[in-house]
Amino acid sequence: MITQTQRRARLRDASDPNSLSTRRQLRTAYEDAATEHVRRVSVSWLCERAGVGRSTFYTHFSAVEDLAAYVVTSGFDELAEEDIRARSSGVSGSDAAHAGLARVVAMLADQRAVIEYSFAEGSRSSVVANMVSWFALYTRDTIARAYDDRDDAQIDLIAEFVSAGVVHAALLALEQGTITNHEDIVDLLSAMLPEALRATS
Incomplete structure (x- = not known):
């Protein structure tokens, strides 16, 4: 049986135009629901608004709360790629982490209305748990590079721990x-990151 984490990993790696289009349609439908206060x-x-079937929805997401979390965190995949590029180009781990966290805080602030809607309409704990899982998936490569002496299970655990925090x-x-002040939030979050993520690669 495929776990939701495995499904997410496949979707993250999938560049199939149909999959990308489906996720974009479902994301737009959820954003419409938030805007219209459905x-x-x-x-x-959501399926009717997006023009997709229920089975297609469940191929991509486990529940409405999972889609909600995806909508909020969907920009994090680009942040993760930028973080790896920055660290690979010689930017210090501390500077890369700070820049990435600044964008995470800004994105969450920008998505505040969608987050509040998601909490009001669904299970807050489920939405947050799904946000943590999506965030962990996006940051896993950075974690793996920082902890290159650890096995996959340990990398997953560290990614979940950091993402939850x-x-x-x-x-x-x-x-x-x-x-x-968002900069103060970023400074606090940066200071709490494990040293391996703040170290120069």
Whole structure:
């Protein structure tokens, strides 16, 4: 049986135009639901709006909360690629991590309305857990490079740990509003990253 993590990994690597188009259609449908404040948004509503079948939806996502998390984190794949390029070109690990975290915080702030809608319409814990899983998938390559002496299971564990910390802390800071300067949030998150991710490659 294929796990959701394996499905996500396949989807992340899939450059098939049909798969990309389907995810884009479902993302747009979910963003429409958030904009229109659709109450109790369902897989059926999303599929009808996107023009895709239910089985197609479940090929890509496990539930509405999984799609919601994908919508919020979908820009993180580019951030992960930029992070690897920066580290490979000689940018210090600390500077690369800081720049990446700055973009993560900015993206979460920009997606605030979608996040609030997702929490109001679905299970907050499920949306956040899915955000952590998507974020871990996107950052796994960076983690693997920083911990090149670890096996796959350990890399997965570290990726989940780091991702959970970043997602939970960033959301908490943005929601509470007690730290209003995004740069201060980024500085705190950067300081909490494991040393291996801040070290020069």
